[in-house]
Amino acid sequence: MEEISFFERVYEVVKLIPYGRVTSYGAIARYLGTGGSARMVGWAMNASHSHLQSIPAHRVVNRNGLLTGKQHFDGPDVMRQLLESEGVLFEDDQLLNFDILFWDPMKELAL
DNA sequence: AAGCTGACTATGG
DNA sequence: GCCATAGCCAGCT
Secondary structure (H helix, E strand, O other), X not given: OOOOOHHHHHHHHHHOOOOOOEEEHHHHHHHOOOOOOHHHHHHHHHHHHHOOOOOOHHHEEOOOOEOOOHXXXXXXXXXXXXXXXXXXXXXXXXXXXXXXXXXXHHHHHOO
């Protein structure tokens, strides 16, 4: 009985991302078992507006640590600002220390 | 109901 | 190392 949609599963994972850490769309997709459908994760973020709670979508970046989804926030720099406020450093839109900050749900949650 | 869309990723040239 | 192509699949029109 799946009363929750795919989107809501994405939200659950995104909400579990620790402060100051990031993950990728593909990582979430794999954790949810949808394999290569990383697009759906991003698509879920796009629909996160319909979710009642606030989703820390700024902690989800693409596999390069690039802020590809920034245009979907209130402003083109909101996503970077949010992450910087969490102590994350950038070089333009490229996230620094991405390999260190990366939080893999499959690795962190699947115990 | 059938087709388009997309905040991705991997691969090949 | 950059550009083009293809696979992916759930939601929206």
